[in-house]
């Protein structure tokens with residue numbers, strides 16, 4: 001038996017060039033088990049071909065389809081319509097906050113990608129071995145442990161930056177995804193990264209709203225990672241206090257043992 | 258990020274106080290900001306009021322009469338409540354910053370907020386009945 005259809009009004013944010021933004025309404029018949037992105041694509045396909053939005057993989061891997069759905073940041077390709085509205089309800093679709101709008105729902109995420117590179121965020125999880133337990137391996141021929149790599153949890157969707165109140169008020173703040181990337185990479189023995197993280201716009205700029213963790217679709221837990229980075233930074237500072245002013249020399253001696 | 262830099266810092270900061278579509282964690286964030294602003298304002302007011310001391314006993318007696326009015330007593334309850342909320346929430350944030358309990362911050366916030374509310378109520382009952 002097929003699921004009964006719902007009628008849902010998509011209120012979509014529109015902005016082209018320097019024109020003032022406005023919302024366009026589209027009433028669609030949808031299945032509640034479709035995803036929000038399916039509805040947006042249908043608007044583009046059958047109602048307005050000028051609607052701009054980002055999407056690619058449709059399975060929460062590319063991180064392109066982040067938007068605000070009724071105010072909350074969502075990865076629209078995995079957000080079921082039934083989870084965010086009801087029959088006869090409204091879906092207000094807006095671009096992510098804290099990024100410049102290029103057109104309609106598409107934002108320019110260049111600054112996030114640049115900063116992720118700055119903290120040397122790796123597409124492959126650095127604790128891959130630990131993370132890939134035998135039971136979590138894909139079915140099929142079993143190879144050597146090294147054959148399995150685990151991709152990084154963070155898909156660079158930017159939802160955490162959009163939800164962060166501090167990224168909203170301080171554009172210089174590195175932001176949750178970037179700090180989580182630094183945490184994943186590891187700051188130990190990386191002077192440059194430590195300096196970046198232990199700065200005014202690094203971990204100390206966070207004011208513990210924890211909205212990043214709430215909206216992250218990939219369970220990266222940026223809020224917890226920022227707090228853990230703080231602990232590590234404090235630890236490093238203590239070490240320096242007792243080691244004196246030339247930690248690098250001691251590090252070098254230890255490394256050469 | 259660059260998308261926000263065109264608006265004024267004040268209007269950007271005003272968005273901190275918008276709880277729509279946000280979680281309980283934002284309520285903690287907002288409460289800490291409101292109580293901090295309230296307590297700073299109180300400190301400022303307190304110093305001005307104390308300045309009355311320098312204007313002789315009569316002025317000071319007048320000032321005492323004013324602060325015993327119900328509206329001032331209510332203000333005092335607000336100050337104490339703000340102190341409890343800000344102080345207890347601050348303990349949570351400080352602990353989290355040392356890597357303690359960050360994964361349980363929501364539950365910690367709810368427990369500490371409940372303690373703050375209970376303590377404020379006890380104080381309110383006492384101050385209005387004694």
Ligand code: SF4
Pocket residue numbers: 153154155156157158159160161176177180212215216217218219220221222
């Ligand atoms: S930390 Fe989570 S919300 Fe932030 S960019 Fe990465 S996957 Fe997206």
Ligand code: FES
Pocket residue numbers: 055056057058059060061062063064065066075076077078
């Ligand atoms: S379309 Fe790739 S994550 Fe949604």
